[in-house]
Amino acid sequence: QGEGRRYAMLVDELIGQQQVVVKNLEDNYRKVPGVSAATILGDGSVALILDITGLHRLSRAKKEAGKAANQPYLSYYKEAEPS
Incomplete structure (x- = not known):
């Protein structure tokens, strides 16, 4: 949720869940759009x-x-089925 809107993301598989320490990228790198x-x-x-x-x-x-x-x-794509 952000900017007063709700978003969803489609993923193929959830691998797992972990508690992590988040590091800001801008301390060492430039801003990366979407990250x-x-x-x-x-x-x-x-x-x-x-x-x-x-x-x-x-x-x-x-x-x-x-x-x-x-x-x-294209806002989405679908993999072609093998023939």
């Missing part, structure tokens, strides 16, 4: 914390840019 932070998991891998509101804003801006350029905009 709000990161964390280091127990196995040493890095997991990004997504900014769902930011992703929606980015998607909306690309959609508007596509309309202005008279180009089609």
Whole structure:
């Protein structure tokens, strides 16, 4: 939920749930659109914390840019079934 709106994200699979310490990316890196932070998991891998509101804003801006350029905009895709 953000900007007074509710959002949903479709994922293929939830792998698990963990309590993590969130690190702000802007301390060491520049702002990354759609990413709000990161964390280091127990196995040493890095997991990004997504900014769902930011992703929606980015998607909306690309959609508007596509309309202005008279180009089609895909808001979703579906994998083709194997034949």
